[in-house]
Amino acid sequence: MTEEIEKIQCPCGRIIDDPEEYKVLYLKHELREIDILCPNDSCYLRELGYIKFEIKDGKAVFKEASFYPPFVTWNAGRLGFEIAEKILKSHLKEIAKRVDWVRLGR
């Protein structure tokens, strides 16, 4: 039962059970930024967060990652701040693992 409650949700209503479900967009390469998008194509928020990176010796290196306030606040309101923060942090970690760092460095 607790498992049912402790699920991350986008304000659009989409439950994000697994960090694999987020979409990542590599369009802002010059800005050294990757967008994290809601899996729901008709989401009104679309961008839920970002990952920033640096290029060092021709390699992309993780700099920082964060979710935007509307998404964090929504989940903190549902789950409580501590639980939401804990789950969202683990989601960011998983998303960063999925990033193709080699490809980014090119």
Ligand SMILES: [Zn+2]
């Ligand atoms: Zn959404």
